Amino acid sequence: MSVLPYLVAGWIFLVGLYGLVTSRDLIHAVGCLAVTQSSTYVLLLAVGYRRGGTAPVFADAPAGARVVDPVVQALTLTDIVVGATVTALLLALVVQLRKRHGTVDPDRLSELRG
Amino acid sequence: MSAFPAASALPLVVAVPLLGAAVLAVAGRRLPRVAADAVAVAFAGTAAAGALLAAAGWARGAGGAGGARGSAYAVQWLGGWRPGRGGGTGIAFVGDPLSLGLAALVSLLVIAVLAYSWRYFEEPPLPPGSPGTAGAAGRSGAFPALVLLFQASMSGFCLTGDLFDAFVFFELMGVVAYALTGLRVEEPRPVHGALAFGVVNSLGGYALLLGIGLLYARTGELGLAQLGRRLDHGGGPDALVLAAFVLVTAGLLVKAAAVPFHFWLPDAHAVAPTPVCLLLSGVMVELGAYGAFRVYWTVFAGSGGVPPEAATRTFLTVGVLTALLGAVMCWRQRHLKRLLAFSTVAHGGLFAVGAGVLSADGTAGTALYVLAHAGVKAALFACTGILLDRYASVDEHRLYGRARELPLVGGMFLLGGLALCGLPPFGTSLGKAIAEEAAGRQLPWLTGVFVLVSALTGGAVLRAGLRVFAGVGPRPRATAAETAGTERTHTGARNRDRGTDRHRERDPDRGRDGVDGGAERTPGDEVPETGGPLRRIPATMLLVPAALLAAALAVGLVPQLAAAAGRAGRLFAAHGPYAAAVLDGRAAHGSSPPAVGWTGTGAALGLASTALGAGLALLAVRGPLPEALDRVLGPLRRLQSGHIGDYVAWTTAGLALLAALAAPGTVLGR
Numbered sequence: 001m002s003v004l005p006y007l008v009a010g011w012i013f014l015v016g017l018y019g020l021v022t023s024r025d026l027i028h029a030v031g032c033l034a035v036t037q038s039s040t041y042v043l044l045l046a047v048g049y050r051r052g053g054t055a056p057v058f059a060d061a062p063a064g065a066r067v068v069d070p071v072v073q074a075l076t077l078t079d080i081v082v083g084a085t086v087t088a089l090l091l092a093l094v095v096q097l098r099k100r101h102g103t104v105d106p107d108r109l110s111e112l113r114g
Numbered sequence: 115m116s117a118f119p120a121a122s123a124l125p126l127v128v129a130v131p132l133l134g135a136a137v138l139a140v141a142g143r144r145l146p147r148v149a150a151d152a153v154a155v156a157f158a159g160t161a162a163a164g165a166l167l168a169a170a171g172w173a174r175g176a177g178g179a180g181g182a183r184g185s186a187y188a189v190q191w192l193g194g195w196r197p198g199r200g201g202g203t204g205i206a207f208v209g210d211p212l213s214l215g216l217a218a219l220v221s222l223l224v225i226a227v228l229a230y231s232w233r234y235f236e237e238p239p240l241p242p243g244s245p246g247t248a249g250a251a252g253r254s255g256a257f258p259a260l261v262l263l264f265q266a267s268m269s270g271f272c273l274t275g276d277l278f279d280a281f282v283f284f285e286l287m288g289v290v291a292y293a294l295t296g297l298r299v300e301e302p303r304p305v306h307g308a309l310a311f312g313v314v315n316s317l318g319g320y321a322l323l324l325g326i327g328l329l330y331a332r333t334g335e336l337g338l339a340q341l342g343r344r345l346d347h348g349g350g351p352d353a354l355v356l357a358a359f360v361l362v363t364a365g366l367l368v369k370a371a372a373v374p375f376h377f378w379l380p381d382a383h384a385v386a387p388t389p390v391c392l393l394l395s396g397v398m399v400e401l402g403a404y405g406a407f408r409v410y411w412t413v414f415a416g417s418g419g420v421p422p423e424a425a426t427r428t429f430l431t432v433g434v435l436t437a438l439l440g441a442v443m444c445w446r447q448r449h450l451k452r453l454l455a456f457s458t459v460a461h462g463g464l465f466a467v468g469a470g471v472l473s474a475d476g477t478a479g480t481a482l483y484v485l486a487h488a489g490v491k492a493a494l495f496a497c498t499g500i501l502l503d504r505y506a507s508v509d510e511h512r513l514y515g516r517a518r519e520l521p522l523v524g525g526m527f528l529l530g531g532l533a534l535c536g537l538p539p540f541g542t543s544l545g546k547a548i549a550e551e552a553a554g555r556q557l558p559w560l561t562g563v564f565v566l567v568s569a570l571t572g573g574a575v576l577r578a579g580l581r582v583f584a585g586v587g588p589r590p591r592a593t594a595a596e597t598a599g600t601e602r603t604h605t606g607a608r609n610r611d612r613g614t615d616r617h618r619e620r621d622p623d624r625g626r627d628g629v630d631g632g633a634e635r636t637p638g639d640e641v642p643e644t645g646g647p648l649r650r651i652p653a654t655m656l657l658v659p660a661a662l663l664a665a666a667l668a669v670g671l672v673p674q675l676a677a678a679a680g681r682a683g684r685l686f687a688a689h690g691p692y693a694a695a696v697l698d699g700r701a702a703h704g705s706s707p708p709a710v711g712w713t714g715t716g717a718a719l720g721l722a723s724t725a726l727g728a729g730l731a732l733l734a735v736r737g738p739l740p741e742a743l744d745r746v747l748g749p750l751r752r753l754q755s756g757h758i759g760d761y762v763a764w765t766t767a768g769l770a771l772l773a774a775l776a777a778p779g780t781v782l783g784r
Contacts, residue, residue, distance in 0.1 A: 013324065020762040026309065029758060033316055040323045047331040072330065075278060079323060082285045086316050089289055093296055093309045100302035106758050109306055
């Protein structure tokens, strides 16, 4: 198995972190968080990959067919649901933040200092 | 499969509050407030009874003679699906005394919070985006529904025996906590705090998931017991195991608010509604540490995992840093909720040290410490909530001497401060004594850390309590920052307006007593969370902290509880027996539990730290710190910048720190 998918997953995680650290816009930051999360999708799917395997749906495949690991796909689906919930909630908070503070620039939010 | 009779109750501990949350989410709006709260308490109480019965059933089984020892772990394979000899999958709930005890603590604390907030949120906060329902404001079940969901996710996190389920419960717990923190969405600060909380914790969750993915890649398993067993069959640890350990531990330590992952906690606690703080500080943060150690013991403690020296080095370093930084920051605060939040950070560090020496008695002591700390810290937050309602401020300097009219609350607050210092016979003192003895055997100076940190945090609470409730010492100097702080009163206007009707109804006598915070809400820098100033402190709001303090006292006084903690520590700090019980249904045999109880040294150290804390508090109320000390500590305070990007950078640095700590002995120098 190629090591490339794992490197890609690591790179996506780091690039998301970089975006979060340098973000000047909270909408952008929430997007970066979603990017960070997508590294977990890549990692999980890479883990379950089998060369020459088909989708793990046995309705139209012979019983002995070589399939990729269905467990990680279930995990990824769950992960996507979790991610959607988190992103929606955080975006709602950003909308509310914009209403109350008049800005979405984290550099201009200083109320919680110290 | 163990013959444990109460095992079948395990899923109910999670399912009942979930069901309750669903019922309230659907029907809550149509129910009057009292009915919605009663329904919530009924569901929470049923789950609490389930957890307590299961724990009590365990105590009977383990305490009984002979073969009953086999039932030390209660294992329930959901849906009857369980791995057989040739493989197969299944998801288990595993109740050992420690996880059952924590689940019971969660449920009891939820009941306390529901009781406390019954009168606290006279008008429960509306869910976002429902301005039209203002007329039915008294009928929303959103808050109790969220609290029940919080309870379900925390109990599930305690009881699950599956790492991926732990991640799902971790995220559910997180999402509910962000929503509860930002409950007052119309205020500026709660949304900011909730956002920082959400971003940092979600990041921790994704690190955890990456670690789970790596472990699955190596072993093809997700259950804690199966993972541990497969790793041990696979030979020694390598870089992949190390990376998985770092990612999983970091994810869980974010929830535990360990340095340098702790920045979200003070921000979230300072802005969350006070009843929510009871849950966040009392038990959610501690669950992060529980998760880290549960995963370490079940997955990484064997021959294929991380060697004990490396794990101990990691946990102790992080724990000591967290404890010291938390204590110093706690001492420097004058915002009471932030002060208590930093004390939670500091105590979280002590928990990591106590359990991080990786011994049965260290774990047992930490368990008792967590139990008693939950009671004390929740009681302190409950008292602070009363102050916030009365005076619209939680600032130590601004409130100077104003709460003299509340001797009962003041007494409880000071008692809580003494308990936090480690005054015997509070449970905090017993837990601290056992944990510091276990830690001191490993490295003698760790005992000093325990004494210093509990003295500083407890002393800070005492200092604030003496100033606020007794007006001891000279009036604190007003600083430039303080005068700037008064600008914030207009944000309270909305709430105050809402409360005016109630103001007119109140009896006019109040104004004549010269009692501050009577007819007119004194401008403060905080937005009160109650609908209007309460006429007098409701009985529930006084009973809850009193009961919590009494419970913390009971933890120290009931010897059966200490003995049970000893057995719980032995069963928790075990690698092989856990897998044998879960996978093979074999009895947990082996070493006898550590003797856990009061010792002369422990009590003396408790008294010493109490004396030190009280002395520091008395010294501090006399005057401000020397300038030099201020200059040294200033940069520490600036780290807490409130900037999400900074917090994420620290989290990344923390990942590197954990890797650097865990690598020697795991992949380097073997």
